[in-house]
Structure formats: C-alpha cells, structure tokens
C-alpha cells in the first residue's frame with residue numbers, strides 16, 4: 001500500500017503495510033520519536049500529533065486513512081502558540097519524568113489555537129485526553145495560562 005503523507009512540511013511517498021498505525025510510521029519509518037507510545041488505545045495522549053491541524057492520537061490512526069494528509073509532530077510544530085507554549089513549559093519547568101509531555105504540548109497548542117483565553121473548564125475538557133502519571137497537572141494548567149497571556 002502506497003501512501004502520500006506530508007510530515008512537518010516534507011512530503012513522503014511511503015510503502016506501508018495496511019493497518020499500520022501512524023505512530024509506527026512516525027517513529028519507525030521516519031525516525032520521529034517525539035510522539036510516544038503509552039497505552040496504544042487512545043486513552044493516554046502520549047502519542048498526540050496534529051493531523052490537518054487537529055489533535056489526533058496517532059496510536060489508533062491507521063495510516064491508510066491519511067492519504068494526502070498533513071501531519072505535524074512535536075519536532076515540527078511552529079507558530080505563535082507553539083512558541084508561547086514552549087516558553088511557558090520551560091519557564092515553570094513543567095515536566096517531571098517527561099514521558100507524557102510531547103503529547104501534552106501538542107494538545108495545549110491545539111487548545112490555544114481554538115480557545116485563545118481558556119478557562120479552567122476549557123483546559124480540563126481539552127486536556128482530558130492527556131494523562132500524566134507524575135501528576136504534573138497543576139503546572140500544565142499554569143503553563144497553558146502563561147502561554148495564553150503571551151501569544
């Protein structure tokens with residue numbers, strides 16, 4: 001099966017087995033290891049990327065559904081929201097072990113693009129697909145608010 005996929009602005013023609021999850025393509029074929037494997041069943045958000053601008057858990061997304069799609073990973077995400085989120089994350093040193101963080105950041109960027117001044121309820125709702133085993137939730141929420149002020 002041949003798939004055309006644009007990842008972080010670079011177009012790829014990929015020959016892949018049917019049913020291969022996007023996460024496998026990113027990590028094993030393209031060497032983009034920022035998106036992590038956590039649960040494999042769309043419950044933790046560690047594998048979150050943007051597909052055509054919307055957050056998507058890549059672990060359950062069969063790549064054949066994405067022919068012609070634009071995929072953005074933590075390695076390539078750009079724009080004012082991405083810059084503000086990166087700065088805010090560094091500013092208050094959000095990560096603990098760090099495993100969930102690329103997924104958290106991708107969801108936070110998507111949130112701020114849609115809701116520039118998110119309330120606590122907005123943050124709870126939009127970030128509910130991203131779990132953190134280290135429970136860095138208070139710092140994640142604070143960093144999203146800091147980023148919103150600086151976009």
Ligand code: FES
Nearest residue numbers: 038039040045059
């Ligand atoms: S690994 Fe994809 S949501 Fe958990």
Ligand code: FES
Nearest residue numbers: 097098132133134
């Ligand atoms: S920082 Fe460790 S899982 Fe979130």
